[in-house]
Amino acid sequence: MASKFGRIFTIIVISYLVSQVTCHSKRSIDLIAAHSLISDTRLPKEISPNSYKVKVQPFPEEGYFKGEVRINVTWQESTDLITLHAHNELEISEKDIAVIQFMADDESEKLSSSPMLPSPIKLIKIERVPKKPLIVLHMEKPLNRGSQCEIQLGFAGKMYNDTSEALFRHQYIDTVSGEKKWYVATHFRPNLARRVFPCFDEPALKATFLVSVARQKHMTALSNMPLINSEEIENQPGWVWDHFEQTPVMSTFTVGFVVSEFVYVERNKTEDDKDMGLDIKVWSRPDYLDMLKNVSDKIIRSLEILQDFWGVPYPLPKLDCFALPNYQATKPADNWGLILFKESELTSKKTWHISQELVYQWLGSLATPFWWSDAHINNALNRYVTAYTTLELNYGYETFNNWPTTMLYSIYYEFSKRYPHGKTTAIKQDSVSAKTELVFRMLNYTLGESTFKHGLQKFMTDRQYKTFFGDDIWAALNDQANFDSVLPKDATVNAIAASWITKDRLPVINVVRNYADNTVNITQKVYLRERPHDVPDQDKLLWWIPIVLVKQNKLDFKNTTPAIWMQKEKTVTLTDMPGSDFFIIVNPEEIGPFPVNYDQQNWNMLSNFLIHDKDRLKIPVNTRAKLLHDAWNLAYAGDLCFDTALDMTLFLKHEKEYIAWDPIFTMIDHIGRHIDSPEIHRKFQIYIRDILEPLYIELASESKEGESDGKAHLRSTSKTFLCQAGYKPCIEEAQAAFKKWMDSENPDEGNPVANQYICPVFQWGTKEEWEFGLQRIINFPPSRKQNERTYLLKTLAGCPLDSWKIERLLNITVLETNGNFSDNDVSLIFSMLAGRARGYTTLFNFLEKNWFTIKTK
Ligand SMILES: *[C@@H]1O[C@H](CO)[C@@H](O)[C@H](O)[C@H]1NC(C)=O
Ligand SMILES: *[C@@H]1O[C@H](CO)[C@@H](O)[C@H](O)[C@H]1NC(C)=O
Ligand SMILES: *[C@@H]1O[C@H](CO)[C@@H](O)[C@H](O)[C@H]1NC(C)=O
Ligand SMILES: *[C@@H]1O[C@H](CO)[C@@H](O)[C@H](O)[C@H]1NC(C)=O
Ligand SMILES: *[C@@H]1O[C@H](CO)[C@@H](O)[C@H](O)[C@H]1NC(C)=O
Numbered sequence: 001m002a003s004k005f006g007r008i009f010t011i012i013v014i015s016y017l018v019s020q021v022t023c024h025s026k027r028s029i030d031l032i033a034a035h036s037l038i039s040d041t042r043l044p045k046e047i048s049p050n051s052y053k054v055k056v057q058p059f060p061e062e063g064y065f066k067g068e069v070r071i072n073v074t075w076q077e078s079t080d081l082i083t084l085h086a087h088n089e090l091e092i093s094e095k096d097i098a099v100i101q102f103m104a105d106d107e108s109e110k111l112s113s114s115p116m117l118p119s120p121i122k123l124i125k126i127e128r129v130p131k132k133p134l135i136v137l138h139m140e141k142p143l144n145r146g147s148q149c150e151i152q153l154g155f156a157g158k159m160y161n162d163t164s165e166a167l168f169r170h171q172y173i174d175t176v177s178g179e180k181k182w183y184v185a186t187h188f189r190p191n192l193a194r195r196v197f198p199c200f201d202e203p204a205l206k207a208t209f210l211v212s213v214a215r216q217k218h219m220t221a222l223s224n225m226p227l228i229n230s231e232e233i234e235n236q237p238g239w240v241w242d243h244f245e246q247t248p249v250m251s252t253f254t255v256g257f258v259v260s261e262f263v264y265v266e267r268n269k270t271e272d273d274k275d276m277g278l279d280i281k282v283w284s285r286p287d288y289l290d291m292l293k294n295v296s297d298k299i300i301r302s303l304e305i306l307q308d309f310w311g312v313p314y315p316l317p318k319l320d321c322f323a324l325p326n327y328q329a330t331k332p333a334d335n336w337g338l339i340l341f342k343e344s345e346l347t348s349k350k351t352w353h354i355s356q357e358l359v360y361q362w363l364g365s366l367a368t369p370f371w372w373s374d375a376h377i378n379n380a381l382n383r384y385v386t387a388y389t390t391l392e393l394n395y396g397y398e399t400f401n402n403w404p405t406t407m408l409y410s411i412y413y414e415f416s417k418r419y420p421h422g423k424t425t426a427i428k429q430d431s432v433s434a435k436t437e438l439v440f441r442m443l444n445y446t447l448g449e450s451t452f453k454h455g456l457q458k459f460m461t462d463r464q465y466k467t468f469f470g471d472d473i474w475a476a477l478n479d480q481a482n483f484d485s486v487l488p489k490d491a492t493v494n495a496i497a498a499s500w501i502t503k504d505r506l507p508v509i510n511v512v513r514n515y516a517d518n519t520v521n522i523t524q525k526v527y528l529r530e531r532p533h534d535v536p537d538q539d540k541l542l543w544w545i546p547i548v549l550v551k552q553n554k555l556d557f558k559n560t561t562p563a564i565w566m567q568k569e570k571t572v573t574l575t576d577m578p579g580s581d582f583f584i585i586v587n588p589e590e591i592g593p594f595p596v597n598y599d600q601q602n603w604n605m606l607s608n609f610l611i612h613d614k615d616r617l618k619i620p621v622n623t624r625a626k627l628l629h630d631a632w633n634l635a636y637a638g639d640l641c642f643d644t645a646l647d648m649t650l651f652l653k654h655e656k657e658y659i660a661w662d663p664i665f666t667m668i669d670h671i672g673r674h675i676d677s678p679e680i681h682r683k684f685q686i687y688i689r690d691i692l693e694p695l696y697i698e699l700a701s702e703s704k705e706g707e708s709d710g711k712a713h714l715r716s717t718s719k720t721f722l723c724q725a726g727y728k729p730c731i732e733e734a735q736a737a738f739k740k741w742m743d744s745e746n747p748d749e750g751n752p753v754a755n756q757y758i759c760p761v762f763q764w765g766t767k768e769e770w771e772f773g774l775q776r777i778i779n780f781p782p783s784r785k786q787n788e789r790t791y792l793l794k795t796l797a798g799c800p801l802d803s804w805k806i807e808r809l810l811n812i813t814v815l816e817t818n819g820n821f822s823d824n825d826v827s828l829i830f831s832m833l834a835g836r837a838r839g840y841t842t843l844f845n846f847l848e849k850n851w852f853t854i855k856t857k
């Protein structure tokens with residue numbers, strides 16, 4: 001059977017295979033932000049901050065705020081200029097600015113016997129730098145290294161309610177009282193603290209913060225740290241200052257506060273809780289609170305996993321999470337100890353949103369990238385640790401987007417193009433970050449989980465309350481790998497990582513066995529799928545590649561230690577391979593992000609085993625998916641014959657898991673669209689029915705209580721494809737549903753048929769059924785939703801295989817003049833027809849035949 005179909009495919013020209021996977025596109029946002037921040041205005045290095053006292057009074061109803069800040073700073077080098085970040089729109093009143101010296105410089109300090117008395121420094125000029133977010137205080141004369149001063153500034157500014165940035169306010173309706181209420185909150189990442197108070201607004205300039213927030217008595221204020229005390233404000237009845245404990249040293253972008261009338265759920269501690277000694281609260285408007293009962297359980301479980309992962313306890317005494325109504329930003333605000341989410345993100349069944357923000361509490365807040373250029377690797381590691389946490393949490397309903405295959409397929413697709421990520425920076429940023437995430441995953445497998453974890457723990461212990469560079473992470477992993485002796489002599493983690501992250505390409509390896517002497521030659525080259533493969537200098541692109549290898553006579557997928565590392569060498573030869581009747585699998589479980597090709601005999605043994613052997617499930621599902629995915633994509637690339645790729649699909653008759661089916665659904669869809677000849681189409685449909693029928697029977701037509709998302713998805717996808725392929729039971733199911741509509745008394749009042757059934761009926765059903773659909777469009781009442789009409793018209797035009805139906809539609813809409821169809825309808829019909837091989841040939845014939853009539857019209 002395989003070769004019969006094999007021939008079919010070799011004659012189909014397939015220009016590309018769009019991978020239909022979607023990534024967590026939200027994740028890329030802060031990368032893009034980070035990218036544009038690399039050129040942000042830097043401060044001179046002479047002065048550094050030690051501590052801040054910030055007092056802010058927001059007026060939620062009026063929409064503005066005012067406050068004052070005192071910054072304790074030290075001179076690292078002599079200068080007479082104090083330069084701070086302050087947004088252009090921030091008002092700073094010049095007459096309130098003061099600089100008071102309270103510590104002499106290093107030299108004077110040595111000479112004098114008594115401590116210095118605080119003395120004001122004379123300022124000769126205060127300069128707001130045009131077009132730059134800077135304020136410069138010019139002093140009468142320079143101070144030398146070691147001098148310490150307190151800088152005092154007053155400020156005021158506007159609060160916005162159309163974005164959720166800097167200090168913002170939003171309104172919501174309290175359903176209990178029916179009143180509109182305001183809340184106020186902050187979101188300073190990446191560099192928006194300067195919009196609220198003058199500061200040294202760079203991640204590396206960490207300092208402690210004493211925050212005070214003024215609020216009206218009926219509201220509650222929260223900040224990064226617990227409350228110390230509250231005091232009434234003189235001359236402002238109804239107002240209170242809340243003073244919060246001093247924070248550890250931290251970056252300005254992690255400072256935050258919220259003022260609201262929200263209420264909270266606190267966790268009821270249970271017997272088996274590990275004692276976190278941590279106060280966790282989840283806040284929301286009162287009528288939303290019921291939805292959030294379980295959130296603190298998720299938080300505490302994630303925190304336990306993360307504490308264990310980093311080997312460093314959660315650093316603050318408390319954690320408050322907010323579900324904010326009308327929150328506008330795409331990312332949660334990850335202030336340290338005070339995380340702000342959209343309401344829907346906290347009530348979602350999924351947990352990765354929450355875990356990801358919790359990861360940032362360590363990697364970002366506790367240890368911080370030195371500059372935004374280091375944020376890339378921070379982001380990639382965050383993604384990996386989030387995935388790790390989500391998998392460890394193991395809530396049954398979450399497959400976490402089939403991590404890592406979904407992401408992996410999209411980067412295979414992207415990096416094998418002739419011109420990778422030509423389109424936008426967003427795609428580039430996301431695929432680069434995804435690749436780095438996969439490098440972390442590869443290192444976890446190849447160094448071993450214990451080495452990997454210990455390396456990162458050492459990194460976190462070293463860098464906590466400090467900043468880091470991207471290389472510090474690789475270096476920490478390298479030290480641990482050397483300590484544990486898990487790398488070859490000449491290898492370093494830095495060199496391995498660099499070979500993967502400095503290129504916009506991925507390798508493919510070719511495994512050729514010599515069955516006479518039980519050796520195997522493994523060759524690497526750059527992976528190119530889209531043709532022509534004319535990338536310049538491709539021979540010079542070489543990687544450090546771990547060769548993890550499983551042999552059929554010992555199917556052990558647990559041991560993920562590489563048999564050998566290809567050290568940027570083109571070819572390696574391994575001995576001690578099994579005999580000629582046993583296959584080998586290289587790079588199982590997608591340990592490294594690269595596809596693998598084999599010699600013909602090894603492919604044949606693999607496909608036979610997967611079809612016939614009782615032990616076939618000993619090959620885990622990610623590896624089954626990989627074999628299938630690699631075979632198909634190598635065939636597209638012209639590196640494997642289609643017969644072999646097709647043989648690899650035959651085991652799907654027995655396959656029940658969505659992950660293994662995923663690559664093949666994409667393949668069916670794209671091939672299906674490009675087949676024109678009715679003869680070949682019929683064969684293709686027989687083939688699809690053949691592989692999908694057992695799955696359809698197994699899954700049954702109705703969903704079961706409590707089944708996984710993957711299973712539900714598999715059922716609906718397999719139904720769609722089977723119906724398209726004309727599978728009888730599936731079509732009958734659809735026709736039965738459609739008949740209810742045809743039998744109804746007033747069919748134009750509404751459509752009782754589920755959308756998934758409509759296309760199969762128009763495709764495979766009778767002329768009467770199709771004609772019934774056409775009449776529904778003609779008689780569509782204007783009072784009903786027009787998008788239902790559009791859907792019906794699209795399926796009426798796009799689904800049929802029968803040229804009679806298409807011609808009839810064209811006759812009525814194009815040739816006959818009646819008021820039932822608009823020009824828009826006609827162009828919609830054309831575009832539906834043009835997208836499918838059958839449609840455009842019929843359309844072409846029609847236009848040819850009626851060209852004269854159409855032209856005169
Ligand atoms: C300023 O910071 C230094 C270093 O942290 C500290 O020794 C000093 O006491 C601080 N002075 C004031 C007035 O806060
Ligand atoms: C912002 O607040 C004003 C009232 O002060 C309101 O009219 C406007 O609709 C709000 N905008 C948004 C986006 O909520
Ligand atoms: C905690 O326990 C109290 C009383 O037992 C109960 O009313 C409340 O709903 C519980 N809270 C949570 C978050 O389960
Ligand atoms: C919260 O958890 C309990 C028990 O774990 C479960 O029965 C309940 O349905 C959950 N509630 C929500 C809103 O998810
Ligand atoms: C890390 O590697 C170990 C094997 O060393 C594996 O069991 C584990 O699943 C890996 N973790 C992740 C998140 O991939």
Ligand SMILES: *[C@@H]1O[C@H](CO)[C@@H](O)[C@H](O)[C@H]1NC(C)=O
Pocket residue numbers: 512513514520521571573
């Ligand atoms: C493997 O490589 C060696 C040395 O490069 C070569 O002599 C041999 O012919 C190769 N074997 C196969 C099966 O390609």
Ligand SMILES: *[C@@H]1O[C@H](CO)[C@@H](O)[C@H](O)[C@H]1NC(C)=O
Pocket residue numbers: 804805807808811815
């Ligand atoms: C379409 O119109 C042409 C001529 O007007 C006619 O010959 C043909 O039978 C019509 N086709 C259908 C399917 O109604």
Ligand SMILES: *[C@@H]1O[C@H](CO)[C@@H](O)[C@H](O)[C@H]1NC(C)=O
Pocket residue numbers: 778817818819820
């Ligand atoms: C719409 O089509 C029907 C029959 O198909 C016809 O009787 C009617 O006149 C058409 N409507 C208009 C406005 O031309």
